[in-house]
Amino acid sequence: MNLMPSDSASGSRALYHRYAQKISIFQAIIIISICVGLLGARFAISAGIKVSKASIEREKEIILAQETTLNTVNRIIVKAEAFSKVAPSQKKFSPLLSKIPELLPSGTILQSMTVNELSVMLKGSTIGALEVAKLMEVATDPAKGGSTFADAQLQELAIDPRTNEVQFSVMLQLKNDSEEAEP
Amino acid sequence: MKPTIPSNLKLPRPTVKRSSLVMISLWGASIIVILITYPLAKKIPQLHTELNATRADLAKIKETSAQVRQLSGQLNELTLKEQALTRAIPDSGNAPVIFEQIQKVATDSAVSLNSLNYTGETGQNKITSTSTEGSVGLGIVVSGTFERLTKFLETIENASPILTPENLNLATSEGGEVSMSIPLTADFLIVPPLSGDKLIQIDLSLLNSPQTDAATQNALGRQEYKFNVDTKSGIGKRDPFVR
Numbered sequence: 096m097n098l099m100p101s102d103s104a105s106g107s108r109a110l111y112h113r114y115a116q117k118i119s120i121f122q123a124i125i126i127i128s129i130c131v132g133l134l135g136a137r138f139a140i141s142a143g144i145k146v147s148k149a150s151i152e153r154e155k156e157i158i159l160a161q162e163t164t165l166n167t168v169n170r171i172i173v174k175a176e177a178f179s180k181v182a183p184s185q186k187k188f189s190p191l192l193s194k195i196p197e198l199l200p201s202g203t204i205l206q207s208m209t210v211n212e213l214s215v216m217l218k219g220s221t222i223g224a225l226e227v228a229k230l231m232e233v234a235t236d237p238a239k240g241g242s243t244f245a246d247a248q249l250q251e252l253a254i255d256p257r258t259n260e261v262q263f264s265v266m267l268q269l270k271n272d273s274e275e276a277e278p
Numbered sequence: 279m280k281p282t283i284p285s286n287l288k289l290p291r292p293t294v295k296r297s298s299l300v301m302i303s304l305w306g307a308s309i310i311v312i313l314i315t316y317p318l319a320k321k322i323p324q325l326h327t328e329l330n331a332t333r334a335d336l337a338k339i340k341e342t343s344a345q346v347r348q349l350s351g352q353l354n355e356l357t358l359k360e361q362a363l364t365r366a367i368p369d370s371g372n373a374p375v376i377f378e379q380i381q382k383v384a385t386d387s388a389v390s391l392n393s394l395n396y397t398g399e400t401g402q403n404k405i406t407s408t409s410t411e412g413s414v415g416l417g418i419v420v421s422g423t424f425e426r427l428t429k430f431l432e433t434i435e436n437a438s439p440i441l442t443p444e445n446l447n448l449a450t451s452e453g454g455e456v457s458m459s460i461p462l463t464a465d466f467l468i469v470p471p472l473s474g475d476k477l478i479q480i481d482l483s484l485l486n487s488p489q490t491d492a493a494t495q496n497a498l499g500r501q502e503y504k505f506n507v508d509t510k511s512g513i514g515k516r517d518p519f520v521r
Contacts, residue, residue, distance in 0.1 A: 116300055123304035130308075130315040137318050140325040147332040154339040157347075158478045164350045165477045167360050170469045172484045174363035175493035177405040178440075181367060181465050182496060185442045189432035192446070196424070210446040 186212055191243065191269075198233050198240050200226040215267045216250070220260050227252060227263045234267050245270040345482050362497040365438035367405070367467045373414060376439060376464055379503045380418060383437060387430035389422030392457070410468035416441070421457040424448075431460070438500040439464060 158165070188210050195208065195215070202222035209216040221227060231247035234240040244267045251264035349356065368375065377394055384391040397415035405411045420430055427448070434441055444461040451457050472480070484490055 119301040119304055123308045126308040127311050130311045130319075133315055133319040133322065137322050137325065140322065140329050143329050144325065144332050147329070147336045151332070151336050151339055154336070154343045155475075155478055157343050158339070161346045161350050162472075162477060164346060164353055164356070165480055166471050167353065167356045168349060168482065168485055169472050169480050171356065171360050171363060171494065172480070172490060173469045174360070174367055174467060175490040175497075177367050177411070177465070177467050178363055178493040178497055179489050180405055181440050181442075182493070185435070185440055186444070187435045188443055188446050189428055189435055192428045192431060205448075205450070207447070207449040209448075212445070 191215065194240060194243055198230060200229045200233075202226060203230065213269055213271075215244075215269065216264070217267065218251075218262075218264045220262050222261070223259065224252060224254065224261050227261060227265065230263075231265060234265075240267070243270060244268060339478070342478065342482060349482070349485075359494045359498065362438070362500070362502075363494060365502060366440050366497040366500055367465055368439050369466060369468045372439075372466065373416075373464070376416065376441070379437065379439070380416075380434065380441075382503045383433045384420055384430060387422070387426050387433060389420045389426045389430045390455075392419040392421055394418055397461070405465055405467055410470065411466065413463055413465045416462040416464060417459065418462060419457060419459045421451065421455045424456050427456055427458045431458070433501065434460075434462075436501055438497065438502055440500075 191210060195205075195217070199205070199219075200221065203219055203226055204221070205217055205219040207216075207218045217230075221230075227249065231249065234244045234247045246268040248266045248268070249263070250266050251262070253262040254260070255262070373396060377396075380394060381391055395417040397417050399412060399414055405413075420427060422430070431443070431446070435443070442463045442465075444463060447459045449457055
């Protein structure tokens, strides 16, 4: 009896199974290796996070040990911020006050002066009405008080017929910053 | 008739069943390993992001730590700056210091300080921060020559602490002197000490910001008045109206 065909089929099957077995082993080893690699990576990352967190805590302790420095720095920062808000809004009247004597004609004496952030009210006496006009002119003259005052308004004028002395009240309006900024 | 098997014929080894068993075992093992690995491995991207974030935090905190160590070496200089800013905007409750300062400026400017009033809280506080803050009103009446009054006002406006005049009233008196009344506003601020984790939350870069630097320089440039406190004065006297 010729057994060759059946022998050949059986041999092929055996060969197939041998290769299939090798491939399976190879695939399984690869899969297991990948899985082991992934697990290793996962635990390595976790360990990395733990180490970094521990380092952060150590650095925190080092920083916290410098409490005095940090509190001083904090006070500087907070107070500097407050200073930057308060200082620009501080009104300064002294430059304005020192300008007033330059505007007064000779023979003029002030009795009172009221200064606020919008205007200066001058009350006083002088030798003639012309002096009051001069005062108002000089106050708005660009070469004299014009950079400070926008306008001069006569509020009151009274002449004593016996002495010709003039009692006056003049309001000088201050230029505001936005007005100056305009072209 | 039965087929006869030649004696020299090599039959294939019975590997089929064994190899199937090995394959099944290996694939089974692989599936088990995958099942175990999957839940652990699926967190890898998330953990990787976390690791990167932690590393970034670590780098930042190391930088902060280095800065803090460097700043600790400059503590004397920092304290001077802090004191200058505290003089400019004092802690609340320091009104008596301001009173003393005004009195000293009046003496130095050779004007008479006729009255100095505390007019209470003004409600015009310009400081808007989370720290404790407040502003109070003060009223001053001084008299002297116009020139001296101008000098007094100029010194007050450029001195520490920051005192903001609201308006001015000048009037001549019978003796020929000029009397000047000034309502003033003084701002106060208390910076509470930092605690715990807030200590490391300070943005140290703000220390060298142009705004902080300019404010500190300006505060340092403001005129400082020092006082000698007399602690030797006795308590209790026979006539309360006699010195």
